[in-house]
Amino acid sequence: MIFVTGGAGFIGANFVLDWLAQGDEGVVNFDKLTYAGNVNNLAALQDDPRHVFVRGDIGDGEHVLALLREHQPRAIVHFAAESHVDRSIHGPAEFIATNINGTFALLEAARAYWSALDAAGKAAFRFLHVSTDEVYGTLGPDDAPFTETTAYAPNSPYSASKAASDHLVRSYHHTYGLPTLTTNCSNNYGPYQFPEKLIPLILANAQAGKPLPIYGDGRQVRDWLYVADHCAAARRVLDAGVPGETYNVGGWNEMTNLDVVHTLCDILDSLQPKADGGSYRSQIAYVQDRPGHDRRYAIDARKLERELGWRPAETFETGIRKTVQWYLDHPDWVADVQSGAYARWVETNYVHRGDVR
Numbered sequence: 102m103i104f105v106t107g108g109a110g111f112i113g114a115n116f117v118l119d120w121l122a123q124g125d126e127g128v129v130n131f132d133k134l135t136y137a138g139n140v141n142n143l144a145a146l147q148d149d150p151r152h153v154f155v156r157g158d159i160g161d162g163e164h165v166l167a168l169l170r171e172h173q174p175r176a177i178v179h180f181a182a183e184s185h186v187d188r189s190i191h192g193p194a195e196f197i198a199t200n201i202n203g204t205f206a207l208l209e210a211a212r213a214y215w216s217a218l219d220a221a222g223k224a225a226f227r228f229l230h231v232s233t234d235e236v237y238g239t240l241g242p243d244d245a246p247f248t249e250t251t252a253y254a255p256n257s258p259y260s261a262s263k264a265a266s267d268h269l270v271r272s273y274h275h276t277y278g279l280p281t282l283t284t285n286c287s288n289n290y291g292p293y294q295f296p297e298k299l300i301p302l303i304l305a306n307a308q309a310g311k312p313l314p315i316y317g318d319g320r321q322v323r324d325w326l327y328v329a330d331h332c333a334a335a336r337r338v339l340d341a342g343v344p345g346e347t348y349n350v351g352g353w354n355e356m357t358n359l360d361v362v363h364t365l366c367d368i369l370d371s372l373q374p375k376a377d378g379g380s381y382r383s384q385i386a387y388v389q390d391r392p393g394h395d396r397r398y399a400i401d402a403r404k405l406e407r408e409l410g411w412r413p414a415e416t417f418e419t420g421i422r423k424t425v426q427w428y429l430d431h432p433d434w435v436a437d438v439q440s441g442a443y444a445r446w447v448e449t450n451y452v453h454r455g456d457v458r
């Protein structure tokens with residue numbers, strides 16, 4: 102049995118679905134179901150006895166500890182977080198509460214559970230902390246990609262809160278010997294991503310005939326990784342990672358935001374042509390930039406490849422086609438998550454950026 106936090110969110114749900122598709126070991130899926138958590142993502146597991154879903158907050162250490170004692174997992178895989186940079190700019194408090202204090206409470210519960218295991222259980226236990234490349238800050242155009250030894254320099258409340266959680270995890274290994282592992286991954290894309298993030302937002306707006314908002318000049322660079330490749334990396338690190346180590350995860354696929362949006366428009370043009378015969382590119386709208394916007398992220402994932410033999414299976418070309426097709430095939434999923442709360446977020450985030458709704 103493993104204990105997954107945040108398993109109703111984008112990456113967590115993909116991870117749980119992949120995990121149960123690959124083996125028989127069960128999952129306790131612990132998720133608060135914030136705006137970003139969606140039980141529909143787990144609909145395929147409704148009658149699966151290997152999947153135990155529990156609604157709860159990682160900040161509630163007593164709840165977590167009781168579940169750990171009840172289910173006796175051999176590992177915790179920690180995805181739960183507030184994850185959207187723009188939301189952290191509008192309201193950082195939730196990011197401090199969940200990403201820092203929540204991770205602290207989870208670590209305390211893990212430590213109490215782990216300390217009571219016998220020697221074999223202690224040695225086998227793992228706490229895998231899923232983090233981000235954003236903790237390293239921003240790169241210039243000619244800088245080398247981030248490695249595991251790049252100094253932390255987080256620039257947004259989101260990345261600062263993730264950096265703080267990474268440091269806590271590190272300290273629990275160093276001080277208490279808790280067998281922790283940390284992964285720092287680049288931008289994920291794929292099925293079940295909430296349409297506040299660039300790729301699903303552009304796909305949803307394109308189909309709705311709405312503007313496609315590009316922050317600033319659109320020349321910011323991100324490294325993109327298909328979500329199933331991130332899930333495979335997490336499984337590999339859980340299996341073979343060395344406690345106390347951190348591993349960068351990336352797709353070797355740097356692209357400007359503008360190139361990503363052009364690619365999405367071109368795929369949509371071929372799969373679902375606009376009624377007027379024009380291109381979706383005509384909907385692109387340049388809007389006010391994100392405050393403190395990091396210019397470039399790039400990940401050097403050679404340690405994970407060299408030491409654990411992981412490489413991404415998808416290229417951006419194959420992964421993005423699958424992704425666009427998934428969103429075209431699941432209009433109900435998109436409609437469902439575009440709830441009242443989502444509509445209010447669009448008002449908050451985009452209204453001042455140039456009236457893009």
Ligand code: NAD
Nearest residue numbers: 107109110111112133134135137138158159181182184289
């Ligand atoms: P998401 O926002 O889609 O999902 C987060 C999940 O965590 C949701 O199901 C939510 O309900 C749950 N959650 C939030 N607060 C909680 C709390 N206090 N207690 C329990 N559950 C809570 O996020 P995501 O994009 O799937 O990201 C998952 C993890 O991966 C995060 O830690 C994020 O920092 C990291 N990460 C994301 C990316 C990316 O591109 N999305 C890249 C690298 C790392």
Ligand code: DAU
Nearest residue numbers: 184185186233234235287288297298299314315316321358
């Ligand atoms: O790098 C990993 C990180 O990737 C994760 O840790 C975060 O959880 C995840 O949200 C993501 O952060 P980004 O800020 O890079 O992702 P987002 O999809 O919000 O934005 C991608 C880029 O696109 C970024 O440069 C901002 C830009 N953008 C975004 C939106 C939502 C736009 O130009 N227009 C938009 O409307």
